[in-house]
Amino acid sequence: MTQVLRERLAALGMSVDGAAITPLSGGDSGAALWRVDGATPCIVKRDTPERVAGEADGLRALSGACRKLIVPEVLAEDDDLLVMQFLEGTGKRDGAALGEGLRQLHRDSRDADAGHGWPRDNACGLTPQPNAPLADGRAFQRDRRLLPLMRGCRERGALDAALAGRVERAADSLERWLEQAPPSLVHGDLWSGNVLFTPQGPAIIDPAVYRHYPEVDVAMLTLFGGPGDAFFEAYWDGDRPADWERREALFQLYPLLNHLYLFGGTYRQGVARAADRILAG
Template sequence: MTQTLKRRLAALELATDGVLTPLSGGDSGAGLWRVDGTTPCIVKQDSPQRVAGEADGLRALGDVCRDLIVPAVLAEDGDLLVMEALDGTGPRDAAALGAGLRQMHRDSREAGAEHGWPRDNACGLTPQPNASLADGRVFQRERRLLPLVRLCREQGLLDAALAERIERLAESLESWLPDVSPSLVHGDLWSGNVLFTPTGPAIIDPAIYRHYPEVDVAMLTLFGGPGDAFFEAYWNGERPADWERREALFQLYPLLNHLYLFGPGYLGSVSRVVDRVLAG
């Protein structure tokens, strides 16, 4: 594999002098290598559809991010994605992450834009449908919650009672969640997809679309928390009064995805966030 990969990189005029080091591909199961040479880079091998989706996401984020670093796409060739390698050994700067994410969400907000994205992509191993809808509440229901409920039911991971509660929650969104102009969101912004480089925070492995910006903030708090300095910089005095309810809502989709991918260990977490949303 190494020699084949080196030949492909040479054909792309990239990394011909580099040493290839295998890396963990994470939950996606993709092949992943670091190449240390004249131009250090990360090489990912995955399905052509997933490669195209990730490359599209990196380019879109790179176009709008001024204060967050996004790895440049160096080459895209079928099932191969070559990206700029980033140094993740910088100091943790939660305030810079909060300010950078705020800038990204603010500057990408478009009045009259629809929620979604021109192409489907993936969140982890799960296909992510992004066909656009004008109303964000409808998008959250029809493109995020209900498809995952159906997938989990088909796998026997959700009982009828909990599925019915989620469906009821999804149908109630118009009663409390305001419709807003969408922002570009990273879409899978857990802590493992944030790097702190010597020149500032960076974001990697996107699953982008346009939607409520709280999607990214809720994902950052799902398996821990980015800290008070992050929130002070991100909210900048504009924290929504119903943030706790929105946080629970926007954690439901990734938790359903984890339930679908990794099994019943996530069932309790799904039930708890449903309780939080329905309690208001």
Template sequence: MTQTLKRRLAALEFGDGELVALSGGDSGAGLWRLEGSPAYVVKVDDPQRIAGEADGLRALKDACHHLVVPDVLAEEGDLLIMTALASGGPRDAAALGEGLRQLHRDTRDASAEHGWPRDNACGLTPQPNTPLADGRAFQRERRVMPLTTLCRDSGLLETRLAERLERVAHGLEGWLPDTPSSLVHGDLWSGNVLFTPSGPAIIDPAVYRHYPEVDVAMLTLFGNPGDAFFDAYWDGRSPDDWPRREALFQLYPLLNHLYLFGRSYLAGVERAVAVVEAG
């Protein structure tokens, strides 16, 4: 594999430096750092996921002027080559919060539908993005219900909990306002945030347009970005119903983890449903 990859890289004129294996995360992708000056990151994965990631990186690069985003240097079938980001920058949570706030604010558009022109993937799970004008309908039809169906059909959700999820999904118009969509990273857990000498960076996107709280809820799902992040992101104007919104937007990644990794995530789904139901 490595020798074949080196030949492909040489044919694309990316030099003959040493390939150092990196962790590919949970998607099963092959990931390497190609040493040299400059260095590159090389990913080998399913061509559809590669195309979706490259598309997302380009969209974020065009829109995001306050966070670092890797450049896409080459995309060829199952191969993606990106700029390598330096590590060792300060863990500046305030800069991350401000950068994310600027991204969501600058891409907020009342005329843009919720969704994206192409489907992509969240980890190994295909992510449907066919646009809808109403964000509540998008959250129901493209996020909560497809994963509820996958988990139920896989025997991971009992009927009662699946019915509660359906009621939550069909009750969004009763409390969640229909607001303009923003460009979101789509999979912004802490492992997809890097702190570089040039500032916070975001990688491995699964972009679409939707409620901006999607990204904030993902950051808090498996960690806590800290008070400095929230002070910068909310800028003193956090929504009064944030705990309910946080739980709602965590349902999709929790259901995805339940589907991919099993019943250890079932309790998290149940807790999030209960918070949304409680209002």
């Protein structure tokens, strides 16, 4: 495979003569990854053409909107192959810089005239992510995020009727407490593993972008750990929503359903807790 990869990269105009090519773990995404230490160090990902195109589109969108966060440059894209700038994750952890950068991204990309969603579908992990825009963000969260995954979990036997009913009631409650708001560009899958602290500052990788409530990204950062007090102080800048705990539960419910859909019953209790927090208010 290494020789085939060299030939494909050379055909894309990449200088790989004598370059070391090291296989990397693709994690849960199922993609094949390599680090190429050539004249321009890069990461090469092989995935389905649809997922490659979706990720490249997301990286370009974030790169155009981020002024204070680093986004890897797309160096080449060819069918099932994505070539990206290599970023060294050896910098000092800086939660304040991450919070300030994410706040800038969400604030400056807010667009009252844009729908919630994205012009193309993409994927969150291995799960296809439907993004057909809707004017109302609450309808988008219900009809493009929560209910499709709830039904998928039911079909796989990962969700019983009682818990599915609680998830559906939580989804149907949104107009009663969540205000309509202009959408921001969101990373869409911003768990801690998709944040790198480089020597030049924080970077975000592996996006699943769309436009929606900015708390999508903040809630994802708190799902498997936490970014620390300095992050929140910088991100909220004194303007933390009074109902943050309920919003956090809402925007964690989608990734928890996704994990339940992909990996099974270990995540059932997380889904139940999030649904109950939403319903309790």
